[in-house]
Amino acid sequence: MTETQTQQKVLDEVMVELRDVNKWYGDFHVLKNINLKVYKGERIIICGPSGCGKSTLIRCMNRLEEHQKGEIIVSGITLDDDLKHIDRVRRDIGMVFQQFNLFPHLTVMENCCLAPIWVQKKSRKEAEATAIRYLERVQIADQAKKFPGQLSGGQQQRVAIARSLCMNPSIMLFDEPTSALDPEMIKEVLDVMVDLAHEGMTMLCVTHEMGFAKTVANRVLFMDAGEIIEENEPNEFFDNPQSDRTKLFLSQIL
Amino acid sequence: MAVYITTPSPALPPPSTSVGVLGWMRKNLFSSFANSILTLIGVYLLFLIIPPTINWALFQADWVGTSREACSGEGACWVFVTVRFQQFMFGFYPPSEYWRVVVAFSLVGFLIAWLLIEETPKKGLVGIFTIFCYPVIAYLLFYGGALGLPVVETHKWGGLMLTLILATIGMFCALPIGIVLALGRRSTMPIAKSLSVVFIEFWRGVPLITVLFMSSVMLPIFMPEELQIDKLLRALIGIVFFQSAYMAEVVRGGLQAIPKGQYEAAEALGLSYWKCTFFIILPQALKLVIPGIVNTFIALFKDTTLVLIIGLFDLLAVVQSAFADAKWIGYSVEGYVFVAGIYWISCFSMSRYSQYLERKLHTGHAR
Numbered sequence: 001m002t003e004t005q006t007q008q009k010v011l012d013e014v015m016v017e018l019r020d021v022n023k024w025y026g027d028f029h030v031l032k033n034i035n036l037k038v039y040k041g042e043r044i045i046i047c048g049p050s051g052c053g054k055s056t057l058i059r060c061m062n063r064l065e066e067h068q069k070g071e072i073i074v075s076g077i078t079l080d081d082d083l084k085h086i087d088r089v090r091r092d093i094g095m096v097f098q099q100f101n102l103f104p105h106l107t108v109m110e111n112c113c114l115a116p117i118w119v120q121k122k123s124r125k126e127a128e129a130t131a132i133r134y135l136e137r138v139q140i141a142d143q144a145k146k147f148p149g150q151l152s153g154g155q156q157q158r159v160a161i162a163r164s165l166c167m168n169p170s171i172m173l174f175d176e177p178t179s180a181l182d183p184e185m186i187k188e189v190l191d192v193m194v195d196l197a198h199e200g201m202t203m204l205c206v207t208h209e210m211g212f213a214k215t216v217a218n219r220v221l222f223m224d225a226g227e228i229i230e231e232n233e234p235n236e237f238f239d240n241p242q243s244d245r246t247k248l249f250l251s252q253i254l
Numbered sequence: 255m256a257v258y259i260t261t262p263s264p265a266l267p268p269p270s271t272s273v274g275v276l277g278w279m280r281k282n283l284f285s286s287f288a289n290s291i292l293t294l295i296g297v298y299l300l301f302l303i304i305p306p307t308i309n310w311a312l313f314q315a316d317w318v319g320t321s322r323e324a325c326s327g328e329g330a331c332w333v334f335v336t337v338r339f340q341q342f343m344f345g346f347y348p349p350s351e352y353w354r355v356v357v358a359f360s361l362v363g364f365l366i367a368w369l370l371i372e373e374t375p376k377k378g379l380v381g382i383f384t385i386f387c388y389p390v391i392a393y394l395l396f397y398g399g400a401l402g403l404p405v406v407e408t409h410k411w412g413g414l415m416l417t418l419i420l421a422t423i424g425m426f427c428a429l430p431i432g433i434v435l436a437l438g439r440r441s442t443m444p445i446a447k448s449l450s451v452v453f454i455e456f457w458r459g460v461p462l463i464t465v466l467f468m469s470s471v472m473l474p475i476f477m478p479e480e481l482q483i484d485k486l487l488r489a490l491i492g493i494v495f496f497q498s499a500y501m502a503e504v505v506r507g508g509l510q511a512i513p514k515g516q517y518e519a520a521e522a523l524g525l526s527y528w529k530c531t532f533f534i535i536l537p538q539a540l541k542l543v544i545p546g547i548v549n550t551f552i553a554l555f556k557d558t559t560l561v562l563i564i565g566l567f568d569l570l571a572v573v574q575s576a577f578a579d580a581k582w583i584g585y586s587v588e589g590y591v592f593v594a595g596i597y598w599i600s601c602f603s604m605s606r607y608s609q610y611l612e613r614k615l616h617t618g619h620a621r
Contacts, residue, residue: 064518090524101519105537105617114533115523147617160519167523 013040014073015171015202016061021070023056030056031067032226038171043203045213045234048223049249054206057223058173061204062093075170091119094164098176100156102148108135108159109144112166120167127166134162138192154185158192165196172196174205208253214238222246311591322581334585335592338576342592345412345567354403355415358395362388362422370607372614385426408486412567414596420490420558420568425551427494432501433540437531439502440509450502457499462560465492470564489561497554504546508539541615548608552601569593 016038023031030053038044046054059065060072063079063086072079074089103111112131116122122130135141138158140151148156157177164172174193178186190212197203197216207213213220213234220237222230222245230237230246238254241247271277283293314329317336325331335342344352365384368374396419399405411419438450457465469488477483512535520530540547562571573589576582 062522064521087524087526090522093522095519095522097515097519099513099515101513101515103516103519103534103538105541105615115525118529118533119524149617163523 014038015040015075017073019071021060021067021072023060023065023067030226034228036228038202038204040202041200042219043197043217044205044219044221045217046204046206046221046223047208052223053226054223055175058175058204058206061173062090062095091167092169093171093173094167094169095173096157096160096164096175096177098179100160102156102160104148107145107147111148111159112163116166130166131162134165138162152185153181154188157181157189161192171202174203174207176206178207178209210238210254222249330588331585332588334582334588341413341576342569342572343414345416345572346410347406347412347415348410351404351406354395358392359418362392408484411486413572414569416566417558417569420493420561421555423490424493424497424554424558428497428501428554429547431494431498433505433536435498435502436505436509439506454499454502457496462496462557463563465496466560466564485564486566489564489566493554493558497550500550501547504543504550505539507546508543509535511542512538544608544612548604552604555600556597569596
C-alpha cells in the first residue's frame with residue numbers, strides 16, 4: 001500500500017546525476033563507469049559486499065571524495081574543483097555517517113544549531129526553533145542540553161539525522177547508519193528514516209537492512225567491485241535476482 | 255531444570271574492609287608484606303626529613319629585623335628576604351613609581367580571574383579588553399612617557415616583575431603563534447607548510463641560551479645604530495619564537511588525534527575550512543593537549559631565568575646579586591629557598607588550574 005503511495009511521489013525532476021564516474025585510490029579502481037539518475041522523492045538503497053565502493057559512491061556526491069573521471073551533477077550544479085560549487089552542493093545534501101560523527105564538545109542543541117547559524121546565517125533564535133522541531137521529530141528533544149557522550153548509540157544517530165535536517169537539505173545520504181548500533185537500537189533509527197521517506201525526502205542509503213529496503217525503497221542498487229551489477233525495484237530484486245553475484249550476496253545476508 | 259528469578263535481588267553495601275579509611279589503608283599501604291615494610295620505611299624517612307625542615311624554616315627562623323644582627327643562627331634568617339623584598343619584587347624600578355607596577359599587575363590579575371572564574375558575566379567583552387586594550391595600558395604604566403608618567407627605562411625593570419612580564423607576554427603570544435604554526439604544518443598548501451616546518455625546526459633546533467645570546471650580543475653588531483631595538487624586547491621575541499615552536503608541536507599532536515569523521519561531518523554540513531577549524535577542530539584538539547600546553551607554559555615560566563646571562567635582572571638574578579652584598583654573605587640558602595618557593599607556587603597553581611579545566615571540559619560519560 002505504502003509502495004504505491006510513495007511511488008506516486010517520485011517526480012521527473014533529476015536531483016543527482018552521475019555520468020561515467022570513475023574513481024581511483026592510487027592504482028585501485030574503486031568506481032568503474034557509474035551511471036545513475038536519482039529523481040526527486042526517490043529512495044535508493046545501495047548494497048553490496050564490503051569494499052565494493054558503495055560508500056565511496058555516495059561520498060562522491062557531496063565531494064567528501066573526489067572523482068577523477070566523469071561528471072556528477074547535483075541539483076543542477078556540476079561538482080568540480082570550484083569551491084563555490086562544492087559549497088552549494090553541500091548545503092543541499094545532508095549526510096548521516098556510520099559513526100554518527102557528532103561534535104563531542106558541543107551539546108545536542110549546539111550540534112544542531114552550529115551550521116544553520118554559521119553557514120546559513122540564521123539567527124540563534126531561529127536556528128534553535130528549527131532544531132527543537134527536528135529534535136522533536138526524532139523524539140529526542142528532551143536530551144537537547146546533553147552532550148553526545150551521554151547518549152546511547154541510537155540516540156546519537158537520531159541526533160545526527162536531526163542535525164542534517166536542520167540545514168533543510170533536499171537530498172539525504174545515509175552511509176550505513178545502523179551498522180555501528182546495538183541490535184535493540186537499530187529499530188529506533190530505522191523508524192525515523194521510514195518516517196522521513198514517507199514525507200517524500202530524496203534518500204540514498206547504503207545499508208544491509210533488507211527489511212528497511214523492502215519497506216521504503218523504490219530502487220535497490222547492487223554493487224560489486226566498483227560497478228553497479230544489478231538495479232531493480234525491491235520486490236523483484238529480492239525475489240528474483242538476476243546475476244550470480246547478487247544471488248550469492250543475498251544468500252549470505254538473508 | 256529451568257531457573258528463573260521473580261524479584262530483582264536487592265543492592266547490598268560493599269564489605270566494610272573495602273571502604274573507608276581502613277579499606278583505603280589496606281589497599282594502598284599494607285596490601286602485602288613487602289609493601290607494609292616499604293610503607294614503614296617511607297614513614298620513617300618522612301619523620302627524619304619533615305620536622306627538622308619545618309623547624310628550620312618556621313619555628314626557629316628569624317623574621318623581624320633590619321640587618322644580619324637580627325639573625326640568631328638557629329634557623330633560617332628571613333630578614334635577608336624581608337629587608338630586600340622590594341628589590342626582589344621590582345628590581346631597580348624607582349621606588350616612587352612602584353604603584354604603577356602594582357596597579358598594572360592587579361589589573362591583569364583581576365582580568366584573568368574574571369576570565370577564568372565560571373560565573374562572571376560578559377566574558378567576551380572582558381576578553382577583548384584584555385587582549386587589545388590591556389597591553390596598551392600595561393605598556394603606559396610600566397614604561398611611562400605619557401599622561402605625565404615619567405619614563406622608566408627597561409634596564410631598570412627587574413625581579414619578580416620582570417619574570418612575570420616575560421612569562422605572561424611569552425605565554426599570551428606563544429599559544430596563538432603556535433596554533434597558527436601547527437595549522438600551517440598540517441596544511442595542504444606547500445608554501446604555508448614549508449614555512450611552518452622550517453620555522454619550527456629552526457627554533458626547536460637551537461638552545462634558548464643561544465637564542466638569547468644571539469639576540470643580545472650578535473644582533474646589535476649587525477644592525478645599524480639607529481635601528482637598535484630594546485634589549486628586553488629582543489629577548490622577549492626570542493623567547494616567544496622559541497616557545498611557539500614547542501607549542502606548535504604540542505598543538506599538532508592534538509590536531510592529529512581528532513578523528514577524520516569530525517572533519518567530514520563539518521564538511522558535509524557546509525562549514526568552511528576556517529569555521530571547521532575554529533568551531534570543531536581546535537576546541538577539541540586544544541582540550542586534548544591541555545597537559546602539554548601547561549607543560550610548555552611551566553617550562554617557559556622557568557626558562558625566563560635564563561635571561562640573566564644577557565644581563566637582565568629577573569627574580570633569580572636579583573636574588574643572586576644580593577648574595578654579593580658584603581653585609582649578607584652566607585644567606586644564599588634563604589634566598590634560593592625564597593625563589594624556589596615563588597616558582598613552585600606559580601607552577602603548581604598553573605598545574606592545578608589545568609586539572610580543573612580538564613575536568614570542567616570533560617563531556618564524556620559524566621556520571
